Amino acid sequence: MKDNPAMGVPAVSLSGLIKSYGQGKPVLKGIDLEIQPGEFFTMLGPSGSGKTTTLRLIGGFELPNAGQIKLSGQDVTGLPPYKRDVNTMFQDYALFPHMSLCDNVAYGMKMSGVPAAERAERARQALAMVHLDAVSDRRPSQLSGGQRQRVALARALVNKPALILLDEPLGALDLKLRREMQIELKRIQKQTGITFVYVTHDQEEALSMSDRIAVFSEGVIEQIGTPQELYERPASSFVARFLGSSSILEGEDGRAILLRPEDVRVETQGYQKTPNEVIFPGVIEEISYLGPVTRCHVRGEGNGTNVTAMLPSRTARNLRENTAVVAVWTKDVAYPLPR
Structure with missing residues (x-):
């Protein structure tokens, strides 16, 4: 078997990312991060910590003031979103209300000139992956919130991108449905092997879904590790307090x-x-x-x-x-x- 030239190359590599808006203080203060192919990687932190800005920089929706972004070894720092092998799934889903589910999923392929028969089959396969192929002719208004979320996921999956970015996609769902969709997202990620980069402020969600987590605070990364490493061996009092409930006391040696x-x-x-x-x-x-x-x-x-x-x-x-x-x-x- 021939060596894969991309083997060992991170799916995402961020070096020294700095981002500020106008004359305000930097939103990101030098982010260094590597995400491996096939990982379910979560960026976790409170509002304003810089996690969503980092996601938008990876997707090409924002440009950094300084630093470098590489996807699968390619420098994409200045490239627009459509030139990156990335699909993004936002919280509002952005489905076309006048189109069927199948047409919503196939829309991007239609704009790319994919033949009708091929795009219909690929859209059907993507909807089957999220268990919605039986209702592919319905409109978004006929679906529940969880079903609309699945359509948006099918649309992100249909072109089999190397990377899918998910910006708090479960934020609008009730608790029971949110937990069901956490399981579903993780199942699909394992099934496809696509690298998922997920943004959330929900600690339990991050712990239950992620292979690794980066904890953000005020534009810097406090710690990166597996859920178990972060929970059991936090590197700072911020991580200890933010990730799960905890009591912090003074020990016998003053620590x-x-x-x-x-x-x-x-x-x-x-x-x-x-x-x-x-x-x-x-x-x-x-x-x-x-x-x-x-x-x-x-x-x-x-x-x-x-x-x-x-x-x-x-x-x-x-x-x-x-x-x-x-x-x-x-x-x-x-x-x-x-x-």
């Missing part, structure tokens, strides 16, 4: 330590700890029932520090607010944050 709520128990006062345990006396400030789990905030005695515990609801039934308790955890679960 900040991270506690995840699922590692904390709540016991009655007088509990005798083992040598490997730490106890935190306090008062239950708030109890939130979340179905299978119950979140419990324990306010420390005198110092106002809070520790959060996430407990199985069946074991938390007898807890009451304003009750004196101790939060308990083992020493090995306290992760010291970098100074």
Whole structure:
């Protein structure tokens, strides 16, 4: 078998990207990033952190003030979107209301001069991939929000681009449908092998879908890693606080330590700890029932520090607010944050 010349070449390579608008401070302050072929890569961060601007630069909808963008080894920094092997899926879907689903999916091919029979077959195959081929003659107004989202995905998939950019595509869906579509998107990405670059501010969505995640904050990348690496070994207090619930306390050596709520128990006062345990006396400030789990905030005695515990609801039934308790955890679960 001949060597593939593109083997080992990143699908996306960003070097020193800087972007500002007018005389304002830079939105991006020097982004360096590599995304590998076939990855489901997520850019995660709060509003204004620079993740969507980075996506738009990759797609060619914006041009950087400085830096370089390479797709599969080719410098595309100054190229317009139509000259990049990229399709973008936006949150509003942008479907044509007067066209059938099949015609919506085939529209780009029609503009490119693909013969009618070929584009109809490719559109049908793309709709079948998202389980909508049986209703291909319907109009977008006859569909649910989740179905319209699938049509937009089929349109992005139909030309089999090397890269698909997704800008918070599930933001308009209700929670149940959103979770169903998370599973569907990941299934399709694995099935096609296309590189997905996904933007979201939803931490749970990023953790459940991604191969790797870049956490953005104020125009810089705080950390890149797998969901497990970011959750269990955050590189900064920002990543620790942003990615999942956490309690950050001062450790014995003065360093900040991270506690995840699922590692904390709540016991009655007088509990005798083992040598490997730490106890935190306090008062239950708030109890939130979340179905299978119950979140419990324990306010420390005198110092106002809070520790959060996430407990199985069946074991938390007898807890009451304003009750004196101790939060308990083992020493090995306290992760010291970098100074």
